[in-house]
Amino acid sequence: MALHPTLIDVTNRIKQRSQQSRSQYEARMQAARLSGTTRDHVSCTNVAHAYAAMPKNDKLTLKAAKAPNVGIITSYNDMLSAHHPYANYPDIIKEAARAIGATAQVGGGTPAMCDGVTQGQPGMELSLFSRDIIAMSTAIALSHQVFDAGLYLGVCDKIVPGLLIGALRFGHLPAVFVPAGPMTSGIANSEKAKVRQLYAEGKVGRDALLESEMGSYHSEGTCTFYGTANSNQMLMEIMGLHMPGAAFITPGTPLRKALTEAATQQAVKLSQQGKTLADMITVEAIVNGIVGLLATGGSTNHAIHLPAIAHAAGIQINWDDFNDLSAVVPLLARVYPNGKADVNHFHAAGGMAFLINELLNAGLLHDNVETVVGSGLHLYTQEPHLVDGQAAWKPGTKVSGDPTVLSPVASAFSADGGLRLLKGNLGRSVIKVSAVAAEHRKITAPAIVFNHQDELLSAFKRGELERDFVAVIRFQGPRANGMPELHKLTPTLAVLQERGFKVALVTDGRMSGASGKVPAAIHMSPEVLSGGALGKIRDGDIITLDAEAGVVTAEVPEDIWSQREIAVQDLSQNQFGFGRELFTGMRHHASNAESGALTFNFND
Structure with a gap:
């Protein structure tokens, strides 16, 4: 061929x-x-x-x-x-x-x-x-x-x-x-995801969540x-x-x-x-x-x-x-x-x-x-x-044993691979759309800015996120705090999406390898600590994330945008505890996400 x-x-x-x-x-x-x-x-x-x-x-x-x-x-x-x-x-x-x-x-x-084990914990850094x-x-x-x-x-x-x-x-x-x-195989993945969302909504307790998780990871x-x-x-x-x-x-x-x-x-x-x-x-x-x-x-x-x-x-x-x-x-x-x-x-x-x-x-x-x-x-x-x-x-077999799981090219689940580059005045990022329904792949909504994933979770618990919005979570890149996964956000954002709100995530951090059904522009480069434009976003700015067009941008007039300062954040809480002080040099030397977030240079 x-x-x-x-x-x-x-x-x-x-x-x-x-x-x-x-x-x-x-x-x-x-x-x-x-x-x-x-x-x-x-x-x-x-x-x-x-x-x-x-x-x-x-x-x-x-x-x-x-x-x-x-x-x-x-x-x-x-x-x-x-x-x-x-x-x-x-x-x-x-x-x-x-x-x-x-x-x-x-x-x-x-x-x-x-x-x-470390998901959502300081060790993830x-x-x-x-x-x-x-x-x-x-x-x-x-x-x-x-x-x-x-x-x-x-x-x-x-x-x-x-x-x-x-x-x-x-x-x-x-x-x-x-x-x-x-x-x-343990319990069905769909059942595990359902229990996680119920827990995020406070409808089941920790005992039910733990039983579900141990039935999956067993x-x-x-x-x-x-x-x-x-x-x-x-x-x-x-x-x-x-x-x-x-x-x-x-x-x-x-x-x-x-x-x-x-x-x-x-x-x-x-x-x-x-x-x-x-x-x-x-x-x-x-x-x-x-x-x-x-x-x-x-x-x-x-x-x-x-x-x-x-x-x-x-x-x-x-x-x-x-x-x-x-x-x-x-x-x-x-x-x-x-x-x-x-x-x-x-x-x-x-x-x-x-x-x-x-x-x-x-x-x-x-x-x-x-x-x-x-x-x-x-x-x-x-x-x-x-x-x-x-x-x-x-x-090996030339015929799929289950076409709902493994498809031939002639009847592929999608004509494309589902991983896309997004570009705009915020920088360069990627989005995985293979699990995102077509109707959720484009969103234009006001930004709500957070500097830590726990801030978003707290706002959710206070009932402040019952609306359309784009969550901007910044200072999550390699140089800021080691670029931890933000997978803890997935159940909460999925709950809001299922309630009918248009929600998305834009971040210079990572999501899990199991990135799910909420549109997420991740790995934004350059990161905010390196002068990335994500640091210019303010609460209420309109953001458009369009996975089909490959665009993620702040709808802010250029004359205003060009004059804005990059936000500054006290990151001292990321510097010590859980061994993080031993990684100071790695944070300092890390390259951007697109070049691999490497802490050494092979070409010198």
């Missing part, structure tokens, strides 16, 4: 834009690659320290055969349900490596915080920056120079982007990402809605960094274990073949990631994370690229919050193999990419199964 012209155009302009930075990256990775097996250039004393605690037979293997040694970078903890399964992965990986004459070691661990700390933790582990390949164990929101950013700076090594899978594995964590897993698969079909196999099953063993053995093979992560993360692979995000209605957080990942590989992308691809990439998945199904239902209906096959056949993905299992993304139209206890692959 011929590639879609827009896919070609966007890919080519990214290459043109990235020519210098990508060439620099490739030269650095090539220099590292030419140094050979890194431990060959490390002194015997250094190596002895690294292998001192290894079992005797593993030492003999390394000494006698110079067999590949695989580094495991793990984000295991037993507080996160998604990462709980990783507890026994190192043992599985070591045995799988030994079975083919190689060795494996846990090279290091990374932090892994849960946005679900550390969340986005944890991604860069994870990247640095990954680099620390790999800096020992005793590994020939890496296995990366991570699932959730900032963890996978952080692991990949770190791994890309060691892109001369092979890398395979190893998922843990989603928890089994066992080990990823949360089953399609937020950032599961968007991560989709991305790793469509970018060719997972074993095919590995993303959504539930924990604790024989197939899950077999896929982990297969990932280990594949990492060893890649090392022996000289194939590296830098070979795999190209402009084409990054574009494939954007297409996958759009076709599945994935998390808006990746409008920040994908630019950051791309930067780590010397590739420059921006929201124009997302917007132009979104115009031609159809929405093929209806998974909560833009549908009633969960990711287990999506997987059962055909999952990633079906989705990738449809997009390849429509000319909307690049097939000419290197993956961890070979050349060509078409290898990911296969799905795994067990043969004598080992993972094997067969062609």
Whole structure:
């Protein structure tokens, strides 16, 4: 199938834009690659320290055969349900490596915080920056120079982007990402959302809310809605960094274990073949990631994370690229919050193999990419199964098992991907409209300005928001307070919308990866603390948010607008407590959201 012209155009302009930075990256990775097996250039004393605690037979293997040694970078903890399964992965990986004459070691661990736990709490102000700390933790582990390949164990929101950013700076090594899978399905997502709204209205108490939430989040594995964590897993698969079909196999099953063993053995093979992560993360692979995000209605957080990942590989992308691809990439998945199904239902209906096959056949993905299992993304139209206890692959289904959840291109749920760029005199932002009904996609209403999400919630409880309005929540960007998610607002705004009011949100902060049915212009750049025009808004100013036209603007006469000062806010409450004082430097150095909210510069 011929590639879609827009896919070609966007890919080519990214290459043109990235020519210098990508060439620099490739030269650095090539220099590292030419140094050979890194431990060959490390002194015997250094190596002895690294292998001192290894079992005797593993030492003999390394000494006698110079067999590949695989580094495991793990984000295991037993507080996160998604990462709980990783507890026994190192043992599985070591045995799988030994079975083919190689060795494996846990090279290091990374932090892994849960946005679900910190949502609406001060700890959320550390969340986005944890991604860069994870990247640095990954680099620390790999800096020992005793590994020939890496296995990366991570699932959730900032963890996978952080692991990949770190791994890309060691892109001369092979890398395979190893998922843990989603928890089994609990109560229906629609029921969970209903209880949350009833709680926001004061119609049910905390006991009912807690019972509902625990019925949804009930066992080990990823949360089953399609937020950032599961968007991560989709991305790793469509970018060719997972074993095919590995993303959504539930924990604790024989197939899950077999896929982990297969990932280990594949990492060893890649090392022996000289194939590296830098070979795999190209402009084409990054574009494939954007297409996958759009076709599945994935998390808006990746409008920040994908630019950051791309930067780590010397590739420059921006929201124009997302917007132009979104115009031609159809929405093929209806998974909560833009549908009633969960990711287990999506997987059962055909999952990633079906989705990738449809997009390849429509000319909307690049097939000419290197993956961890070979050349060509078409290898990911296969799905795994067990043969004598080992993972094997067969062609995926060509027919959706449930067209209400997973649609072919010919009958897509929407002709576009639902993620759009909004521009105007307030700056640049993005909006996810895949879950927003058509009648709510345009609103013109007076602004009500808040400097914290709790101010809006308090106003709601006082009955002051029973009207049409655009909520402006400012000083929520990376430099102001770490850009916490504002997901706590979703039930309240949804209640007002269901009462018949026209409401919208405009902010320099983030919403959750599960952004819902209320129109929200998010990630406004530049943020107010960096001189963003959102700081000029005053209560009562008329704001137009038009998702169809790609506009978000303040309807204020230019002569008045140009003379207005940017608001100033005392942010001292964001500087201390809950460890926030340790992140002062990161807040100071963070780039804007469109360039990834990065706290370091790869091009200096």
